[in-house]
Amino acid sequence: MINKMTLASLAACTALVAGATTASATDVVEMGPRPYYLIDKMADGALKEKLLSCAAGPFKPTLFSIGHRGAAMQFPEHTKDSYLAAARMGAGIIECDVTFTKDKELVCRHAQNDLHTTTNILATDLAETCVQPFVPASGDTPAKAECRTSEITLAEFRTLTGKMDAANAAATTVEAYMDATAGWRTDLYAAEGGTLMTHAESIALFRDLGAKFTPELKSPAVKMPFDGFSQADYAQKMIDEYKAAGVPAEDVWPQSFNLEDVLYWIENEPAFGKQAVYLDDSYAIEGWDPMDPQTWTHAMTDLKDMGVNYIAPPMWVLVTVEDGEIVPSVYAKEAKAAGLNIITWTLERSGPLVTGGGWYYQSIADVTDSDGVMYELVDVLAQDVGIVGLFSDWPATVSYYANCMGLK
Structure with a gap:
């Protein structure tokens, strides 16, 4: 039996085919089957009904949806193919993780040694x-x-x-x-090999796709300075490639796990530093607890006083469980109270959620037993925590939610 959601999906697909003139068309955003699958798995309730009501679209790109390495759930990460897929699924911001080659040219790779x-x-x-x-x-x-x-x-x-x-x-x-791709991913779109990209090429591509930029300066695997190339040179070169391309600073959210990189941009490139994102990895410190500020490396107010405006921890840091419900953590409340914009990562990075979801869901594992929990978590992050952006390995999931809820 064909239900209303199926009919709406077919209608949307028909419109897509009619509107697309080439294989590279990006003026029409397509959701594909995954958001609908996740909604089907949800427990009945107001959130499910709201999401069902948006099945027919229309859908458009949204800055709330950030393509993590492109669309890495099914496409080779940081390739042209992955980036195109992310844009077609409505990712308004796309990530290039930035590292450098032997001749100090910037390229898109998640790590220098991967x-x-x-x-x-x-x-x-x-x-x-x-x-x-x-x-x-x-x-x-x-x-x-x-x-x-x-x-x-x-x-x-x-x-x-x-x-x-x-x-x-x-x-x-x-x-x-x-030959080791996880069973819940696929090699279907990697059979011919994905096209690697330089950082500058990613800038040109994202701009052509109408997307904005969130480059991450990756920690070098080599000792710095590297053949005279210092960490400051590295941080500056990344920004210089946006300036050379004529990209306005307000379209770029430069990221780093290294607070010193963020502070460098704040001091030396204040227009770009205003949107610099501190990827907080304090969770890696033994004894650190998102529910106990006494264990934190920096108070949220101290980060704000340093000029940091954006902070980005992993999803599990921002939520906890109370009385069987997903709610904001103390970390999330303190960050919001300090006036920090919160971005988080990474949805769709785990396999099926039947067994708790793994590392990204560790703080809510007790209530994570189905893929239907995916949108419950997204809703808490968006509505209760108040995040301004969500990284995903399959951007359509986030794009669907953002469109349905009227998030820009």
């Missing part, structure tokens, strides 16, 4: 540049490899193709090591 898991480098002649060549698993010793952008030139980087981020620790061959 080429062995995110590209085909181990299957190419460039495998000989890896700081840790592939070593097969033996007994209880896992397979290992480490390949860095800082060991190859930009020209060499361009010869690689992207793959789904994964490695098989039990592998005894390079082929098996590279």
